[in-house]
Amino acid sequence: MxxxxxxxxxxxxxxxxxxxxxxxxxxxxxxxxxxxxxxxxxxxxxxxxxxxxxxxIPVPPDLANKILFSIQEEKHKTSKNQWITGILLILFSSPLLLFLTRTFTSIFNLIYTTGAVFWRSLMTLITVVSPWFMLSLGILSAVGIIIGAIIILRLIRGFDLNEVLQ
Incomplete structure (x- = not known):
């Protein structure tokens, strides 16, 4: 050796x-x-x-209890931090997932196109029609927007998350 x-x-x-x-x-x-x-x-x-x-070195008589208590506290902090991290991930990733899905993009495109059509129609009508007619048309447009928003909310509520994940 x-x-x-x-x-x-x-x-x-x-x-x-x-x-x-x-x-x-x-x-x-x-x-x-x-x-x-x-x-x-x-x-x-x-x-x-x-x-x-x-x-x-003298060992304190309650050292084992202190160690076990510290371990329990650390476990509690860790589990609390895991919940907070999970919630934050859900909050921050949900809008991103919605934004990236085809359905959300289609809905956004539908809202944008509808808004553009309403805007162009409004500009055309302003130049052609009387103010009273425009006021009633504005009220009808607001009602249409509210109904559209309700329909979109119902579509989103009925949306299956598994469809996004596949």
Whole structure:
């Protein structure tokens, strides 16, 4: 065994995680190599000093309860954040999905075309017809717009979301 291999496996040797043959190979190398044996002894002393330092720190009696409580709080925050994230995704993506669907584009085109026709008709009628007729036509147009909006709302309410997703 070479020193590099020995150095890579010293921690496993000290933890007794090596197989019997690997342990014997390490033992033979450590008996023959003073540098590796010194490195192993330093690591063993460092481990022992660390263990003694850790053992000397007093553990609060309610530490386990505090840890469990912190975990529960974190889970609650995480689930709350997941709900908020989900709601925000729905709020921000819904208009985008509606905008990108063929049905929404068709409805938007229908509204735009209808509005353009009404506008052109209105401009033509203003130049030709009396103001009273225009007022009554304006009222009828407003009623038509309201009825159109109601029809569009009913169409959107009856809209199947699965159709968009496919």
């Amino acid at each position: 070479e020193c590099l291999q020995c150095m890579e496996r010293i921690s496993e040797y000290l933890d007794k995680e090596l197989s019997e043959s690997e342990h014997q190979d390490m033992q033979v190398h450590l008996d023959e190599c003073k540098d590796c044996r010194n490195a192993m002894n330093e690591l063993a002393h460092l481990r022992e000093a660390t263990k003694l330092s850790i053992d000397s």
